[in-house]
Amino acid sequence: MNEISQATETQAAFARLAEEIEGFYEGIRDLPVAQPVDLEAIRAHLGATYGSFASAQPVIEVIGDVARMLREWNTHVTHPRNFGLFNPSVHLASVYADTLTAAFNPQLAVWTHAAAANEIERMVLRFFLECLGFDPDTSAANFTTGGAEANLSALTVALTAKFPTYGMDGAPGNAVFYASVESHGSLGKIAHQTGIGRRALHAIPVDEHLRLDVDALRRQIAADRAAGLQPFLVVGTAGTTPAGIIDPLGEIAGVCQVEGLWFHVDAAYGGAARLSSELVLHMNGIQRADSVTWDAHKWLSVPLGAGMFFCKHRKAVEQTYAIHASYMPSGEAVDPYVTTIQWSRRLIGLKVFMVLATLGIDGVVDLIDRQTQMGDLLRGKLKERGWQVVNRTFLPVICFTHPALQGDDARLAALLKRLVDGGEVWISQVSLSTGVTALRACITSFRTDEADIDALVDALERALEGESANG
Numbered sequence: 001m002n003e004i005s006q007a008t009e010t011q012a013a014f015a016r017l018a019e020e021i022e023g024f025y026e027g028i029r030d031l032p033v034a035q036p037v038d039l040e041a042i043r044a045h046l047g048a049t050y051g052s053f054a055s056a057q058p059v060i061e062v063i064g065d066v067a068r069m070l071r072e073w074n075t076h077v078t079h080p081r082n083f084g085l086f087n088p089s090v091h092l093a094s095v096y097a098d099t100l101t102a103a104f105n106p107q108l109a110v111w112t113h114a115a116a117a118n119e120i121e122r123m124v125l126r127f128f129l130e131c132l133g134f135d136p137d138t139s140a141a142n143f144t145t146g147g148a149e150a151n152l153s154a155l156t157v158a159l160t161a162k163f164p165t166y167g168m169d170g171a172p173g174n175a176v177f178y179a180s181v182e183s184h185g186s187l188g189k190i191a192h193q194t195g196i197g198r199r200a201l202h203a204i205p206v207d208e209h210l211r212l213d214v215d216a217l218r219r220q221i222a223a224d225r226a227a228g229l230q231p232f233l234v235v236g237t238a239g240t241t242p243a244g245i246i247d248p249l250g251e252i253a254g255v256c257q258v259e260g261l262w263f264h265v266d267a268a269y270g271g272a273a274r275l276s277s278e279l280v281l282h283m284n285g286i287q288r289a290d291s292v293t294w295d296a297h298k299w300l301s302v303p304l305g306a307g308m309f310f311c312k313h314r315k316a317v318e319q320t321y322a323i324h325a326s327y328m329p330s331g332e333a334v335d336p337y338v339t340t341i342q343w344s345r346r347l348i349g350l351k352v353f354m355v356l357a358t359l360g361i362d363g364v365v366d367l368i369d370r371q372t373q374m375g376d377l378l379r380g381k382l383k384e385r386g387w388q389v390v391n392r393t394f395l396p397v398i399c400f401t402h403p404a405l406q407g408d409d410a411r412l413a414a415l416l417k418r419l420v421d422g423g424e425v426w427i428s429q430v431s432l433s434t435g436v437t438a439l440r441a442c443i444t445s446f447r448t449d450e451a452d453i454d455a456l457v458d459a460l461e462r463a464l465e466g467e468s469a470n471g
């Protein structure tokens, strides 16, 4: 193939991509948010079209076919009427960024090998360090695949800092750490992976507003010490996954200070609240953390996976990930492969950089505040129509139920099924540790507007009427 036809094919492929993406977003409100999945149909199509990859197919056709599969056999998390888990609509600048990343494929493991890419990430991370109230000159920060990896980094670095034997010989058998019963499930897996064991995670009860109960934390620490255990860390969650609750970060910081414990804040979802002048006060205390997890792919409108790990103790981070490999080029600046979990490293941060660069920080904050306002609007409209909101948060996560359901979980589940089967909206169900099972709606799209909120409230009302007619 000569160069002209090569260029033509690239342009045609990108034109087709642009057409597919534009078409998808233009028509997104006409698509069901979620649709029943026909596993057999998907497998049959894949088998019939691609078989054992015996034939080579034109890329334009493959692009069209894959786009169709993604449109038809997929829950559309970027749909403005997806009120689901923390998966956002993505700003197109971040899509362009991921395309550039894939095309140039910079290898960030060693600084000199991808100097521009590394400096782009460093600039973004320093910006967020400052926003967290961490000193960018003495802290460490890196992009991760997501919150789970960032939380794993936090626990591993904390174990390294707190137990001098950990790095060479493993953790002491009596190391324990704390997080609320509403904290994220990744912590259990991390307890397993780090070798301290799942039993090392002591779950602390919550108060009536689902916030970690600090008195219970103090009592548990005292009891554990009396039993000969070695507490080393407390996780405060800023934006719990079930209900968007922010733990009392300042009070937990105080306990950690008195007890000599590492304070980790899991702000995988809620981190973005730190950027908003309306929400920032609710994040107070995060600046006292030893480490923070913050996912850009949750509330900063970029595609999966883009997590971030921040740590005030750069020495401990360097000690944790120190390694020597003769085959790696040596660099001038600190190399990511000796300061983070990953070895080969993709340019994760470009999508965050390009959203910040093209919207400006004020534009990014507008998207966050807009979603917060839509959350307030939904909360208000639900209350007006007789629903009971059962969580108290300023973040746009609303857990709610209705008196007509009489606390009957089976009826709630039936209502949810009726609602979701309609395809017009998507919400989920959650069991809170207050004992309440509720419906859960989170504003995850910067495109969600008042008409979408009305559509949700109307659809809920219809599903409720259907349920009452049944019950």
Ligand SMILES: *Cc1c(COP(=O)(O)O)cnc(C)c1O
Pocket (backbone or CB within 6 Å): 086, 145, 146, 147, 148, 149, 151, 183, 184, 186, 237, 239, 240, 241, 266, 267, 268, 269, 295, 307
């Ligand atoms: C989503 C979430 C995580 C896990 O993050 P991933 O990006 O899914 O790996 C951790 N903690 C909290 C509070 C979360 O909401």
